[in-house]
Amino acid sequence: MRISTKGRYGLRAILDLAYYSKDEYVPLNVIAKRQQVSEKYMEQLFSALKKSGLVISSIGVQGGYMLSRSPKEITVGDVLLALEGDLSIIDEVHTPTGDKGDANLTDEYLHNALWKKINKEVYSLLINTTLQDLLDKYAAKVWGNKNADQLNLIKNLE
Numbered sequence: 001m002r003i004s005t006k007g008r009y010g011l012r013a014i015l016d017l018a019y020y021s022k023d024e025y026v027p028l029n030v031i032a033k034r035q036q037v038s039e040k041y042m043e044q045l046f047s048a049l050k051k052s053g054l055v056i057s058s059i060g061v062q063g064g065y066m067l068s069r070s071p072k073e074i075t076v077g078d079v080l081l082a083l084e085g086d087l088s089i090i091d092e093v094h095t096p097t098g099d100k101g102d103a104n105l106t107d108e109y110l111h112n113a114l115w116k117k118i119n120k121e122v123y124s125l126l127i128n129t130t131l132q133d134l135l136d137k138y139a140a141k142v143w144g145n146k147n148a149d150q151l152n153l154i155k156n157l158e
Helices: 005-020 028-035 037-052 076-084 102-127 133-158
Strands: 053-059 064-067
Touching: 005 028, 005 037, 005 076, 005 133, 028 037, 028 064, 037 053, 037 064, 037 076, 053 076, 076 102, 076 133
Parallel strands: none
Antiparallel strands: 053 064
């Protein structure tokens, strides 16, 4: 699995939305400007996020996007799955019927002994990391304790 620009920028954008929306719609051009990504590209990302039910939109002067659920309920896995599709690092091994040559046995062994385990660990990390987890860690690291306390206060009001 390689996370493409779509996945990386999309995760940045939805994290931006989670931080700045505070139950208000955020215009797409504002997110695009903060994230230094073209508005046209953001439209593609948010189209996929909306289709997957992670964000909702509103049209008009006060329009824009907001999360459809609390950041505690949206995982990194949800976001990447919506933007990237399959998150496996390797495709399933399909051994031709009746062909049990050394190469196919080795593929099958590696698939079961290694690739499946790596997929499971990566998937576990992605589905067990929420947007709220990222917001908390980001606030503590980048914005300092004062803003982390402010973010916790906002989180506790939900």
